[in-house]
Amino acid sequence: MHFDLVPPKHGGDLAYWQRKVGAQALNWLDLSSACNREPWPVPALDPALWNELPDQAMLMAQAERYYGVRPSAIGAGSQHIIESLPALLAEKLPHKKVMVPHVGYQEHAFAWQKWGYEIGYYHTIDELLEQAWQVSVVIQPNNPTGQLYRLDDLQAVLAKAESMNAYLVVDEAFIDPISEQSFLQGNDFSVWPDSLFVMRSVGKFFGLAGARVGFAFCSVHWQVALKNLMGPWPVATPSLYLVGAAFDDVAWQAQARQHLAQRREVFVNRVMPKFNTIFDSQDSLVSPLFITWQLESRAYAQDVFEMLHTVGIHTRLGDGWIRVALPAMAEMAILDRALVELLKSAGGRELA
Numbered sequence: 001m002h003f004d005l006v007p008p009k010h011g012g013d014l015a016y017w018q019r020k021v022g023a024q025a026l027n028w029l030d031l032s033s034a035c036n037r038e039p040w041p042v043p044a045l046d047p048a049l050w051n052e053l054p055d056q057a058m059l060m061a062q063a064e065r066y067y068g069v070r071p072s073a074i075g076a077g078s079q080h081i082i083e084s085l086p087a088l089l090a091e092k093l094p095h096k097k098v099m100v101p102h103v104g105y106q107e108h109a110f111a112w113q114k115w116g117y118e119i120g121y122y123h124t125i126d127e128l129l130e131q132a133w134q135v136s137v138v139i140q141p142n143n144p145t146g147q148l149y150r151l152d153d154l155q156a157v158l159a160k161a162e163s164m165n166a167y168l169v170v171d172e173a174f175i176d177p178i179s180e181q182s183f184l185q186g187n188d189f190s191v192w193p194d195s196l197f198v199m200r201s202v203g204k205f206f207g208l209a210g211a212r213v214g215f216a217f218c219s220v221h222w223q224v225a226l227k228n229l230m231g232p233w234p235v236a237t238p239s240l241y242l243v244g245a246a247f248d249d250v251a252w253q254a255q256a257r258q259h260l261a262q263r264r265e266v267f268v269n270r271v272m273p274k275f276n277t278i279f280d281s282q283d284s285l286v287s288p289l290f291i292t293w294q295l296e297s298r299a300y301a302q303d304v305f306e307m308l309h310t311v312g313i314h315t316r317l318g319d320g321w322i323r324v325a326l327p328a329m330a331e332m333a334i335l336d337r338a339l340v341e342l343l344k345s346a347g348g349r350e351l352a
Helices: 012-026 045-053 058-066 079-091 107-114 126-129 149-162 178-183 220-230 237-248 252-280 298-310 331-345 345-352
Strands: 074-077 097-101 118-122 136-137 165-172 198-201 216-218 282-287 288-294 321-325
Touching: 012 298, 045 237, 058 074, 058 216, 058 237, 074 079, 074 220, 079 107, 079 165, 079 198, 079 216, 079 220, 097 107, 107 118, 107 136, 126 149, 136 149, 149 165, 178 252, 252 282, 252 288, 252 298, 252 331, 298 321, 298 331
Parallel strands: 097 118, 097 136, 136 165, 165 198
Antiparallel strands: 074 216, 198 216, 282 288, 288 321
């Protein structure tokens, strides 16, 4: 086990930058986290919820109605489940080779590395059908690239896993706006395969990242062990209550999907051309909750990231890419004005 590794960086780190650069960051528009910028409206909480030990039974039923499949376990965000799977499978995997996306949510590779697994990287899902491995992680859609695989392709990888006594882990944290693409809706398993783990989260579509609630779907074979590994009360009572209320708010869900489509249209037509100019790149992919640009180099991405800070825009910087959260409708004009200001400046003209 290797628990002394340097952890990956994340978006949603505005407080860090406020500490680093001071007051000038207090009013930045924070588009670094890909959570919904028009989140589910959190109601006032009954104070009694803070006095009760968590009981997951009601949320399990509410989640089953929302997902169409009953979860196997509830964790403190899908991150809790990501952390738990390497320990859960350790005794079953003699060689311990785990395939993760070449570009993707870095906590997946980091979690397996901490437990001593060998990490391999793939660029396309076809590579998973051509190699031997013990675990493959697929992020659907990928964060940050936005790539979305066909369900038939995922089914082929699952069949490959079953043929090798291996495991497929599918992270669907960003799938809610396009839930018809989910493994949960796309398959009618009479018996859930032992080789398959699916994760869902309420942090992205619902914008409830602070609630720290995630769900694991797996076979009955793994259910008790996974629950025991995560402990009896992984999620606080107020979070269980809030997420259940969000799942029951079908009207908000329908409205949110409609608003996402409207915001995406405004962004693509009005704002995106300016970003294309500033980034000097149209190599981008539009996802329901974020847009990611591939840039010419790590150094150029760093330059643009810092230049955006000069006009109060905070984005997610990666290794040669920049991810921008889809703004709220009320933020579109603010963002548009800031980009116009940057394009008019000497630095903006130099970048363009």
